[in-house]
Amino acid sequence: MEGKRILVAEDDAVLGYYLKQQLTALGYQVVHAKDGKIALQYFQDNPFPVVITDHEMPGLNGEELITALNANDVEPVIIMITGNTDPKFIVKMMKLGIFDYIIKPIQEYEISIKVKRAFEFYGMKRVETISRKEQQLRLEGQLEWIQWKEKMSSVGKFKRQNQNLFESLKHSFCQGAGFGALVSILKMIRDSCEFDGKFYKIESELMELIQTNADMAEKSLNQFAEIDSLINSDVSLEKYTIQEFYLELKTWLDEISYILNVQNHKAVISDINQNHSVKFLLVNGICFKKSFIEIMTNACKFSVPNSTITVIIKVEQDWFKCAVYNEPIPNFDGTIGIPIQYEHLIFEPFYRLSKNVFEQYRTLDYGLGLSYVDTCSKKHNGKISIFNVKDHLDWNGNPKTKVAFQIALPIQHVN
Structure with a gap:
């Protein structure tokens, strides 16, 4: 529950004590x-993500407190x-900006449910805020300038990047399950088998390994065929409403x-604006x-294990956008997130920033997954991007780098 802090504003000592205890x-x-x-x-001394307030209080009443809290740069969930x-x-209270309300007398289960939902909403609200700030930075040209500078400085690095691509390809096929393992197993068979007539x-264990890795190799070839097709x-x-x-x-x-359970991750998805829910998209459901x-x-x-992955859905101009935010583990060199010079390169076939094999996810780890996503996006006339965002709104004080993966689909206009 690190960082899950609640401010309770309640002039009734008995009710205040009850809420604090519960x-x-x-x-x-x-x-x-x-x-x-x-x-x-x-709150001004040390902001809280969630505030629970009574309506009738001395000093400042509930309405006045809500107005004052919402005047801050980072609004709490109230x-x-x-x-x-x-x-x-x-x-009237909802229009002031409260997230929810509880009618007296208070039920214990109601407090539990509504506070849990308040923190989930706070998490999504925070992600949307940092996304807007990052978007402003990009529009102002700060990150475009860095990207341009990196591209200009990388002209002489083409051979190195090309070499990196083929080294990654070699590494992918020579490690883990599939082709590389089959080669190793066949060498073991050559050295350990016994000739008996015809x-x-x-060893039976080697035969089982051949069968397992032949299946993985077949999956690899099927993935090549899927991308080619x-x-x-x-x-x-097919036509879908946004809803x-x-x-x-x-x-x-x-x-x-x-998949979420492998490292105890949690996924939350934002709501959509009902004003947009009747607009249309054209989507291939299987591919997407x-x-x-x-x-x-x-x-x-x-x-990071035990962290939350947030899916933000929004409509901007004529685009439906689905953005997935996660808190990344450090890269092999100690950096965090996606280096800006690799934001486009990671969609190339076989290119992988990480050389790890993730056996618990039962994936191929050849660097083809995002190539498929990129191809699918293009077939929908969509746009795809991946970039870092800085979360300065963590209540524990230290800014965090998060990775945002966004795919956008064009909204169809009904004549």
Whole structure:
């Protein structure tokens, strides 16, 4: 529960004590303020991600406290406690910017559920904020300048990059399961088999290894064939409303729970604006599902264990955007995230920044997965990008680098 801090603004000493005890028992770090003025001071001294406030309080009442809190650069997620059940009052509070409300008398299960949802919402809200800040930086040209400079300085490095590509290819085929392992096993058979008339005797364990790695080699060839077929043939596109496609994404997330469980990752997905839900997309469901699972699998492979992978869905101008954010493990050289000079190179066939084999995910690890995603995106007239973002909003104080993988599809206009 590191960083899961809650500020409770409640002038009723009994209710304040009850809330603190219940939330502490759930694993949260709770600070209780006896009125709105003290609560605001606590927040300004050390901001909280979630604030629970009563409506009627001395000093500052609930409405005044909410207004003051939302004037900060980083707005907390606010839950209001009230005994007022008038719908007009509730609507008024929602317009002020509260996330949710709890009607007195308070039920223990309701507190637990709504606070959990508040922290999930806070996580997505934070990711959206850092995404906007990063986008502003890019639009202002700061990162474009760095990218241009890197490209100019890399003119003389083409041979080295080309060599790196083929070294990566060689490494991929010579390690782990599949082709490389088959070569090693066949050498072992050559050295250990016994000739018996018309037959050779080999160890049963070696035969089992041959069968296992032959299956992996077959999967590799099938993946080559899939990419080749995708490149050289037309794909059939079906019409989806954004709402329908959003529900498909949620279903696919549910289906990959086994991938998330490998390193105890958690995935959360943002809601969509209902104003956009009736707009249309043209999508090949099979191709895009495979691409989405590939993106999520990559996020899991290279994420810090026990971390959250956030999927942000948004509509900007004429584009539907699906962005996957993860907190990456350090690279082999100690750097964090995707070096900017490799943001395009990683989509090339066989290119891999990491030379590790991830056996627990049962993937091929030949550097072909993102090539498939890139090809799928082009078949949809889409756009794909991967870049780092700096999260300066972590309540623990230290900025974190996160990797954002975004795929965008054009919205179709109905005549």
